[in-house]
Amino acid sequence: MRPIRAAGLGTATLVTLLAFTPVTAGATDAGSARAEGKTRTLTFLAEAQQLSRFPVTPGAVSQGDRVVVRSDLFDEAHNKVGETHGTCTTTRGGDDEAEQCLVTYVLPGGQLTTQGVYFNYIDQGPFDAAINGGTGKYEKARGSVHSETIDTDPKVVRRLTIRLA
Numbered sequence: 001m002r003p004i005r006a007a008g009l010g011t012a013t014l015v016t017l018l019a020f021t022p023v024t025a026g027a028t029d030a031g032s033a034r035a036e037g038k039t040r041t042l043t044f045l046a047e048a049q050q051l052s053r054f055p056v057t058p059g060a061v062s063q064g065d066r067v068v069v070r071s072d073l074f075d076e077a078h079n080k081v082g083e084t085h086g087t088c089t090t091t092r093g094g095d096d097e098a099e100q101c102l103v104t105y106v107l108p109g110g111q112l113t114t115q116g117v118y119f120n121y122i123d124q125g126p127f128d129a130a131i132n133g134g135t136g137k138y139e140k141a142r143g144s145v146h147s148e149t150i151d152t153d154p155k156v157v158r159r160l161t162i163r164l165a
Contacts, residue, residue, distance in 0.1 A: 039143070040164040042107075046071040046084055046147075048156040056090075061097045065090035073105070073160070082107040088118060101129065105145075105162070110136025112162070114145050124149040124156075131164070138164075 050070045056062040066089050073082035086103035098119050105112040116129030127147040134141040143165040151157040 042160075042162040042164070044073040044075065044081065044160045044162070045078075045150075046073055046158045046160055051156070060093070061090060061095075062093040063090055065093070065099075067099070071156075071158075073107070091117070101127075103129065103145075105160075107138070110134055110138040112138050112141055112145075116145075124152060131162075 048069055048071045050068075052068050054066045054068075056064040066087065069084070069086050069088075071084040072080050073084060075081050083106045084103055085106070086101060088099040088101040090097055091100050092098040096119075098117050101114075101116055101118050103114045105114070112134040113132045114129040115132055116127065118127045119125070126149075129145045129147075131141050131143045131145065133139075141164055143163045146161045146163075147158045149156065149158050
């Protein structure tokens, strides 16, 4: 198995995962945001708690490799406010790898589901995913999630900016 320099979530890879800028912990009502024509933004820090990579070919990045990750979500005061759960599957191997990622964000009042292709997993570059929908307060959610790696040692930490349209 090749070493993991850092892990993305997203989405998850999300999921995973975020910095110490102002963070909004409260959930918003995505349905009313859409009805009013307003975009709402939520920001969280995601710290990877569990991450496993399952390579098809040990020592190489190959199509079919899989990453499974779970992260804790924190607000600006570092209070835990939720979790992420995600999987990524390598769809293009080699140095220019690409991964298809599915991540669920468990937040106060409901869940958000996202999907996107992550092109910078090895280098831990930024990642964008589409919000597919949600439950509870997020039942009619649409929008996007932007994820940036802000630390990889001792844990992978990502800043998540969730834009609800």
